[in-house]
Amino acid sequence: MASSGLSLNTPQTFTGENYQIWLVKIKSYFEAYDLWEVVTEDKLIQPLPPNPTLAQIKAHSDEKTKKYKAKTIIQNPVADSIFSKIIACETAKEAWVTLKQEYQESERGKQNQILNLKRDFESLRMQDYKTIAKYSDRISLIVNKIRLLGEDFKDDRIVEKILVIIPDRFESKISSLEESKDLSTISVAELISALQVQ
Secondary structure (H helix, E strand, O other), rough: OOOOOOOOOOOOOOOOHHHHHHHHHHHHHHHOOOOOHHHHOOOOOOOOOOOOOOOHHHHHHHHHHHHHHHHHHOOOOOOHHHHHHHOOOOOOOHHHHHHHHHHHOOOOHHHHHHHHHHHHHHHOHHHHHOOHHHHHHHHHHHHHHHOOOOOOOOOHHHHHHHHHOOOOOHHHHHHHHHHHHHOOOOOOOHHHHHHHHH
């Protein structure tokens, strides 16, 4: 992608909060510049053979440059307090692992967080929000946080939740939807869109 002249803004600065969100953004950034493999594999660069060809020199130089770029990408979008934790890391992979160990929650902590988010999801009521859009935004926020923590959260569960708690004023819309579509296969986006028309 980078070769097509595309210039992407670096992800926002990681300050120690919302690690899961920053992780997704920075990983996508690495992938956009074809550097994710450099971070995950961290292959040793083989020394040039005696009397290298121009192609070998170029390939060697490209591999070194990729390593430096990856290291720069992981160092730049972190606050100074975070940078001090990875300053001694020699490679992007080493910095990546250090950040992961420091900020990714333990499995137990992650499970507790998922449980709390699921409780929030279950306790959501349409009456607490003035519009379908605001209600669906709140649901999306909770569900995306659950998914970022690695939990599989199916759309049909969200659709079922919305259908169960929807106020009576939407009954006619739900009835017409039942007649025209199989509600067990409708997507969240379709359902929200149909309800917003109401």
